[in-house]
Amino acid sequence: MTAFSTDPIIAIATAPGRGGIGVIRVSGPDLGAWAERLCAQPLRPRHAHYLPFRDRHGETLDEGLALFFPGPHSYTGEDVLELQGHGGPAVLRRVLEDCLARGADIGLRLAQPGEFTQRAFLNDRLDLAQAEAVADLIEASSTAAARSAMASLSGAFSAEVDALSERIVQLRMLVEATLDFPEEEIDFLEKYQAAERLGGVTAALDGVLRTARQGLVLREGLHVVLAGQPNVGKSSLLNALAGEDIAIVTPIAGTTRDRVVQQIHIEGIPLHIVDTAGLRETEDTVERIGIERSWAEIARAQVILHLQDARHPDDPLDADIVRRLPAGVPVLRVWNKVDLLGHGAGSADRSVPGQSGRHAGREAEDSSDPLLISAHTGAGLDALRARLLAIAGWMPGAESPWLARERHVRALEAAREHLQTAAGHAAHSDQVLDLFAEELRLAHEALCGITGQFTSDDLLGEIFSSFCIGK
Missing domain, CATH: 3.30.1360.120 (Probable tRNA modification gtpase trme; domain 1)
Incomplete structure (x- = not known):
C-alpha cells in the first residue's frame, strides 16, 4: 500500500x-x-x-x-x-x-x-484494533468467531487496553514528577505504594493476556496433520471429524497420494486438518512424491496426530516414523480400529498391548497417554476433540469476548515483561527510579501499538494490504 x-x-x-x-x-x-x-x-x-x-x-x-x-x-x-x-x-x-x-x-x-x-x-x-476487527468479521468462519470479531469492532478489546494504558500513565506521571523535583527527597516508591499499584496493573494485564490468547485461538485455530503408515485410517478419521466424505477411503494401502485439507470447528475453534499420504518405503514414483509432501506438511504442523493400527501395536515402522517427527511439536498418539479388536472400543482402564510407556526420545513432545478410537464407529472421537482443544489452550465455556491477533498477544507479552522489569527496580530503591520510569514508558508504548497510537507506517501497510478491495 x-x-x-x-x-x-x-x-x-x-x-x-x-x-x-x-x-x-x-x-x-x-x-x-x-x-x-x-x-x-x-x-x-x-x-x-x-x-x-x-x-x-x-x-x-x-x-x-x-x-x-x-x-x-x-x-x-x-x-x-x-x-x-x-x-x-x-x-x-x-x-x-x-x-x-x-x-x-x-x-x-x-x-x-x-x-x-x-x-x-x-x-x-476507528482505532487499529477495531480496524483489524473489520477484516476479522468478514473472514470469521464460525458463529463464535463472528460474535467475538463484532465485540472487537465495537471497542471491547480497545477499552481493556485503554484502561491498562491509563493506569500506567497515572503511575508514570507520579514517577516523572518525582524525577523533575529530586530536591523534595520524596521516597516515591513507599509514599505512593508504587510496587502495589504496579502489581495491580500487572494482574489486570495478565487477565487481558489470557483472554487475548483465547481470542487468538478462536481466530487462527490449529494446523493439525494426520500422519502414519498407509491404511491406518487417516482418511476415515478426516471424514469422521468433518462429518462428510472428504477423502477417498479404500482398503488399498496408498490410496491417498497427495494432501487433503479440511477445516472443521470444535466449539467454534477452527482446526485445519491435513490428511497426508501414508508413510512407507515405496518404488512408486507418484506415491514417493506424495510421501515427500507428507513430510513437508508434518514439518509445518502445529499438532501432529500420529495414527496407528490398534491391531498392530508393536509395528517397528511406527517407531521409525516417531524418530523422524520434528522435535518441539505436540504429538497425539492415536490407536485406530479398536472396533476390530473384538473386545470393546477402548475403555479408560484399557491399554494397547506393548505400548504402556512412551516412545523413546519423544517424552517431551508426546501429549499425555494414547487415545483409543474407531473412526468407523465414532468411539473415542469426543476424547480426541477434547485433547485437541486442550493443546490449543482453549478453555471450554470461557469464550473470548473479542478476537485477537498474534501481534496483539506479542504486544501484551512485551508490556508484561517491561512491567516485571519495573517491579524488579521497585524492589531496590529510588536510586533506580529513572529505570523504573523507562520500563513504564516502554510498557505504555507496547500497549499503544495495539490500538495504533504508536504504529509504524510499514506495519500499517502490512495490516491494511491484507484487506479485501472495497473495504
Whole structure:
C-alpha cells in the first residue's frame, strides 16, 4: 500500500460474482458537488434516492439507490457516496468505469485493498484494533468467531487496553514528577505504594493476556496433520471429524497420494486438518512424491496426530516414523480400529498391548497417554476433540469476548515483561527510579501499538494490504 493520500477513491464493495445487489463505494474530501453531478439531482445526507445510473452520454447503465454520507459522519470520516444496484459483474464494471471517467477531473482513482478502512483509522473513526476487527468479521468462519470479531469492532478489546494504558500513565506521571523535583527527597516508591499499584496493573494485564490468547485461538485455530503408515485410517478419521466424505477411503494401502485439507470447528475453534499420504518405503514414483509432501506438511504442523493400527501395536515402522517427527511439536498418539479388536472400543482402564510407556526420545513432545478410537464407529472421537482443544489452550465455556491477533498477544507479552522489569527496580530503591520510569514508558508504548497510537507506517501497510478491495 502506498503512503496515505486524500485522493478520492472508488471500488466495488461487494464480493466478486453474481448477486442480488452490488455496491460501489466512493470516498474523498468534498465529494458533494461531484456526487450531485453524477446522480443529476441533489442528494439529501443519509437518505436513499432511487434513480437511474446514467453514463456521461445519457445511456442508462442500471438503476438503484444512491446514498450520500457527508464527512466526518461516515465510515471513512470523509464524504462517502454509495451506489447500490444490481449485482452482476458486467453491470457493476460498467458503472465503475463510467464513474472513473467522470471523476478524472477530481483525481478519482481505484482504491487499494483496505484503503477505505485505513482512512477510517487515520481519520479517527476507528482505532487499529477495531480496524483489524473489520477484516476479522468478514473472514470469521464460525458463529463464535463472528460474535467475538463484532465485540472487537465495537471497542471491547480497545477499552481493556485503554484502561491498562491509563493506569500506567497515572503511575508514570507520579514517577516523572518525582524525577523533575529530586530536591523534595520524596521516597516515591513507599509514599505512593508504587510496587502495589504496579502489581495491580500487572494482574489486570495478565487477565487481558489470557483472554487475548483465547481470542487468538478462536481466530487462527490449529494446523493439525494426520500422519502414519498407509491404511491406518487417516482418511476415515478426516471424514469422521468433518462429518462428510472428504477423502477417498479404500482398503488399498496408498490410496491417498497427495494432501487433503479440511477445516472443521470444535466449539467454534477452527482446526485445519491435513490428511497426508501414508508413510512407507515405496518404488512408486507418484506415491514417493506424495510421501515427500507428507513430510513437508508434518514439518509445518502445529499438532501432529500420529495414527496407528490398534491391531498392530508393536509395528517397528511406527517407531521409525516417531524418530523422524520434528522435535518441539505436540504429538497425539492415536490407536485406530479398536472396533476390530473384538473386545470393546477402548475403555479408560484399557491399554494397547506393548505400548504402556512412551516412545523413546519423544517424552517431551508426546501429549499425555494414547487415545483409543474407531473412526468407523465414532468411539473415542469426543476424547480426541477434547485433547485437541486442550493443546490449543482453549478453555471450554470461557469464550473470548473479542478476537485477537498474534501481534496483539506479542504486544501484551512485551508490556508484561517491561512491567516485571519495573517491579524488579521497585524492589531496590529510588536510586533506580529513572529505570523504573523507562520500563513504564516502554510498557505504555507496547500497549499503544495495539490500538495504533504508536504504529509504524510499514506495519500499517502490512495490516491494511491484507484487506479485501472495497473495504
